[in-house]
Amino acid sequence: MPMPDTAANSPDPRYAASARLSVAPMMDWTDRHCRVLHRLLAPHARLYTEMVHANAVVLGDRERLLGFDPVEQPVALQLGGSEPALLAQAARIGGEWGYAEINLNCGCPSDRVQAGRFGACLMREPALVAEGVAAMRAATPVPVTVKCRLGVDDDQDYERFLAFIDTVAAAGCATFVVHARNAWLQGLSPKENREVPPLRYEWAWQLKRDRPGLQVLVNGGIASPEAVEAQLAHADGVMLGRAAYHDPYLLHRLDVALYGGPLRDRAGLLRALRPYVEAQLAAGVALKHITRHVLGLFHGQPGGRAFRQVLSEGAHRDGAGWTLLEQALDATAQRRVAA
Known part of the structure; x- marks a missing residue:
């Protein structure tokens, strides 16, 4: 055929x-x-x-x-x-x-x-x-x-x-x-x-x-x-x-x-999303609609729970912006150091 x-x-x-x-x-x-x-x-x-x-x-x-x-x-x-x-x-x-x-x-x-x-x-x-x-x-x-x-x-x-x-x-x-x-x-x-x-x-x-x-x-x-x-x-x-x-x-x-191509670290990949996030926020999109998709980025990693917790608790708040994602990355890094 x-x-x-x-x-x-x-x-x-x-x-x-x-x-x-x-x-x-x-x-x-x-x-x-x-x-x-x-x-x-x-x-x-x-x-x-x-x-x-x-x-x-x-x-x-x-x-x-x-x-x-x-x-x-x-x-x-x-x-x-x-x-x-x-x-x-x-x-x-x-x-x-x-x-x-x-x-x-x-x-x-x-x-x-x-x-x-x-x-x-x-x-x-x-x-x-x-x-x-x-x-x-x-x-x-x-x-x-x-x-x-x-x-x-x-x-x-x-x-x-x-x-x-x-x-x-x-x-x-x-x-x-x-x-x-x-x-x-x-x-x-x-x-x-x-x-x-x-x-x-x-x-x-x-x-x-x-x-x-x-x-x-x-x-x-x-x-x-x-x-x-x-x-x-x-x-x-x-x-x-x-x-x-x-x-x-x-x-x-x-x-x-x-x-092929370079294997990038999780934090670097997330930061590369910043221009898109800020453009969407400027267009009136609530941060929670974006961050719900990144919750698993540190899946199975030390600090992954802290990353999810910061985003889950903060993304729905009025005025939430890119700073929250940096806070989530900081919390993750601190937990990894402690581990």
């Missing part, structure tokens, strides 16, 4: 290289402030927005929903939805806003998503997903990709998973981000769906062997440099989720290991 070029029509020359390391779209977490931090930590990684429903893109406040800082590139827009015509409109708008990729969510298992007939339940409707992908590709020159699970509920049939991939690939999707677990649509919460269904990386690896023309990125439970190295022996890239959020310095270490 002929496969489309995985980097065709990309608006950003860094897009293809960024596939080796990416940060998953995470609701309420990967907002624009988070992505600016992650870009600072990982200059080469691919970043994703939170999932945005196609209807919201078409009808909602686009600056609030779609706005991003140019420094974030390459950044991808993840869409939710199942109506091909609506997905096409949203994809066109996303392309016009400058996103480097439009990703369709076929993996979220939440009740709200199921009620809207999108997310993981779409794995039961491969023809509809293919129709949506074809409509999106016709609407924008930006690459269209799919994030999916291995299947839903107690589905243990690799051939069914492969048939889903083949149907969607035939519509022009060349890149699949595979969260290597099933999604349970009844009986498990979204949190449990990230932890309870067993990981089966071997399905993603087998997909890459069976369909070498596709770009296969693996997601789920990857939380160390050793785990990343193991995945890259079998797939084109890895996508980190909560590990990159709770321990953001891991993201920096991985970017250096995969792409």
Whole structure:
């Protein structure tokens, strides 16, 4: 089966290289402030927005929903939805806003998503997903990709998973981000769906062997440099989720290991964020909306608790500014010396 070029029509020359390391779209977490931090930590990684429903893109406040800082590139827009015509409109708008990729969510298992007939339940409707992908590709020159699970509920049939991939690939999707677990649509919460269904990386690896023309990125439970190295022996890239959020310095270490460059210390990285923080404060953004994403920067380090405590207690106060982050760094340094 002929496969489309995985980097065709990309608006950003860094897009293809960024596939080796990416940060998953995470609701309420990967907002624009988070992505600016992650870009600072990982200059080469691919970043994703939170999932945005196609209807919201078409009808909602686009600056609030779609706005991003140019420094974030390459950044991808993840869409939710199942109506091909609506997905096409949203994809066109996303392309016009400058996103480097439009990703369709076929993996979220939440009740709200199921009620809207999108997310993981779409794995039961491969023809509809293919129709949506074809409509999106016709609407924008930006690459269209799919994030999916291995299947839903107690589905243990690799051939069914492969048939889903083949149907969607035939519509022009060349890149699949595979969260290597099933999604349970009844009986498990979204949190449990990230932890309870067993990981089966071997399905993603087998997909890459069976369909070498596709770009296969693996997601789920990857939380160390050793785990990343193991995945890259079998797939084109890895996508980190909560590990990159709770321990953001891991993201920096991985970017250096995969792409080269100097390994910078945590305090220096945070201070490099100062111009962005001060610009956002001047624009009326409350400090707490930014600092919540940096709480894990000293994860596992002496003084990490003091760092989090200073920010958590002070960022919500009126007039909080950059000085608070310096206070947090000072508290961290003092604890490290004491240790």
